Amino acid sequence: MNVVPSFHQLLTPKRLAILEAVLIGLVAAIAAVSLKRGIDWLGGWRLQESLIAPAWLLLPAVGLAGGLLAGILVDWIAPEASGSGVPQVKAALAHVPLALNLRVALVKLVSTLLTLSSGFVLGRQGPTVQVGAALAAQLSRWVPASPDHQRQLLAAGAAAGLAAGFDAPIAGVMFVIEELLQDVSSLTLGTAILASFTGGVVSRVLGGPGLRLGFDPLRHQTDFSLHQIPFLLLLGVLAGGFAALFNRGIVTTLRFSRRQVRLSLPIKIGLAGLISGLTAALLPPVFRDTNHLQMFLTVGNADWTMTIGAFVFQFVLTLVACSAETPGGLFIPSLILGAALGHLVGMAEDTLLAGQGQPVLYGLTGMGAFFGAVAKVPVTALVIVFEMTTNFNMVLPLMIASVTAYLVAEWLAPGSLYTHLLELKGIHLELGTVSDGLWARLKAADVMQKTVETLSSQMSLDEVVQAFSRSHHRGFPVVDEGKLVGIVTQSDLDKIAQRKLPGTALLQEIMTPHPITVHSGDTLSHVLYLLSRYKLSRLPVVDHRRLVGIITRSDILRVESDKLRGGADPIKPRAEPSYVVYQTRSPATGQGKILLPLSNPQTAPGLLKLALAIARERNYEVECLQVISVPRHSSPAQVGVNTAASRRLLAHAARQAKNWRIPFHSQIRATHSVSQAILETVQEEHVDMLLMGWKGSTSTPGRIFGDVVDTVIRQAACDVVLVKLGEDWADVEHETTETTALSQASVHTLIHWMRLKRWLIPIAGGPNSQYAITLLPALVSLTQNPEIRLCQVFPRTKAPLNIHTLEADAAFLRQRLHNPVTMIPVCSDSVAEAVIDMAQKDQCDVIVLGASREGLLQQAIHGNIPEAIARHSQCTVILVRKAIS
Incomplete structure (x- = not known):
């Protein structure tokens, strides 16, 4: 059959x-x-x-x-x-x-x-x-x-x-x-x-043909002989030297353009096109088309002056185009520059040997040598020229010149041009990140969670619902006698209502039997394939049907994030949940709760005053958190930690809250991950607002605000307020955790807050910007007679400015604060630079702004407005992000 x-x-x-x-x-x-x-x-x-x-x-x-x-x-x-x-x-x-x-x-x-x-x-x-x-x-x-x-x-x-x-x-x-x-x-x-x-x-x-070189092996002589070796070596040295200068020129002009030329991308590229057009108009018609120019140089029709002019023309205008980040490649400019250098060396040989030179041979060889030195791909350069000419006589000259050019360029300007261009965008490719085969090297056992919450198939549905309500997990493996028999997710709970099952029914009625699993020895590549193929968020890990762990998408993202941050360190075990080692409670009389993580005694008084002011304005409680990190190989629930200094800091904070008559709670958590401890506290304590300090910048590749803040601002479901205290705070605060010193620092803190008179609030009409406006009355409550400046940055245009949002926000603040509010519309191509200039010009003490609406990765590559303002401003910067819906 x-x-x-x-x-x-x-x-x-x-x-x-x-x-x-x-x-x-x-x-x-x-x-x-x-x-x-x-x-x-x-x-x-x-x-x-x-x-x-x-x-x-x-x-x-x-x-x-x-x-x-x-x-x-x-x-x-x-x-x-x-x-x-x-x-x-x-x-x-x-x-x-x-x-x-x-x-x-x-x-x-x-x-x-x-x-x-x-x-x-x-x-x-x-x-x-x-x-x-x-x-x-x-x-x-x-x-x-x-x-x-x-x-x-x-x-x-x-x-x-x-x-x-x-x-x-x-x-x-x-x-x-x-x-x-x-x-x-x-x-x-x-x-x-x-x-x-x-x-x-x-x-x-x-x-048809990709490039029109105009090369004809029957018409153009390309024979190789030993007397050409010195000239080929000279060509390699010239190509390598100018290629290194070319690469450094691209990186330098691009860096200068990004830092100093304050124009939008369309204006930059438009001006580069204008300069290219003006230059081409002043030169002979052959310079107006790169194809014709390349043919002109490779077939040996150009004289000395024309060849040098072509080299300078191509070199300078390529740098101009690259500085504007113009869409276009560097392969053709490299080939033309190499052809010009090769043609010059060929004409020199022809002059010295009385007409026995071969400019065409050197023009084609120069193309490969210069391109290979710029891109640091000598073998590719040799193959490209050979495939375009299909001439075996070119192989030896290309090998000599290309290898020489590559060695010279690598000596003068080491590293790949493309790697340097990525570094300008904040992307650092560590050695080995390209070739290590991360997903094939790692096994499921390397990243899985070994401690797994499970349910029994004999549990009642009422007990299952309670288990989901108590946990943040969205699914549980179902295990009987140590063996995996099924899996249940939140979507499975819908079956209870659809099938009208009683609460006494057993879990086995709604669970998914025989779930898709992986073995501990399976590669992470296979795990990701299954997650993608079956649209899953988690996979149980089994050995002979015995459950040994579970892998979620977040586990894999964590591994990828750790790898991108550059660590060649071995993959660490997943962080266990944080553990509360100390806790104080007050009557819960507030209408909401502010979480205040404290880590630095220098900034703690200032952050505490701000949290208390917001709590008083909104009738909130304050939850103060101290986090103690423990080694990954130790369990937070079992390791011994010294809480003496943390408890002194929290006790002082409690006294301050008592003076303000604000309900105050505190806790100390031991954890593998500070960000995880903060997020767990947000969820467990039903926090409405998270207020935390922020350095204003970070040196960690791929991060915007820093490891902890990046994670928290992306994942915390509550409102988030980040505070970067101004540079002059260092003059009034002390590096100590002693109670008396903290009390003295608190006095200085209150005096400092009272000195924060000039407030600058940039608005953009988005939800975070509007939320910052509603939060401002609480922020300025510690300031006597604050001066409020509302500004809105508009793109440069001839159209009339729409300041309706600016006027509405100003009217709201005047009514709430009973203080003068100044409206400042500004036209600029850069929001960050306009705000920084305005803050410096008016000597502002505080800048309050809403978080950007762009994704964090896009901000890292194309410029983050809050990070840029905080990095270049000496005053206090407060960043507000409304709760994620």
């Missing part, structure tokens, strides 16, 4: 990988060809019109318009599409959670089309790498895949994008291995090769 195999049987993992690789290569090729045809069409129109209309007017105008439109697209829709795109792909392959999806791919395509067709001297191959990777990432979301497989698809997309851009399939694979992935596993290599060759072949069929 013949059995027809099912679809899932036919589509084995290996066959699925082949299908995905071919599909990625096909889509990447179509995108690359579309970009190439679009640039040829629009760029051709620009060149043709520049021969008819005045070039000095048309070229700058087109450059300005194209830059503005591209900048608006990137700035408004996909900030991840700025620059060349290769650094973003490298970060994504190193497990940095940057956005790579269909949105990024489309914006990258359109913005690159606009910039390159309007005269920017950049290339399209870098963008096609990001486009290919972004399309592959989107595919990996549509088809459930493990993290390792997603990473392999990203690598395949990047390889296909480069192959389609250059018509160089082998070079696409080599670039991914040499620079991006640094992984030669069989599956990764096979997927990348198949996608790369598909992209290269389809691109060649649909779009």
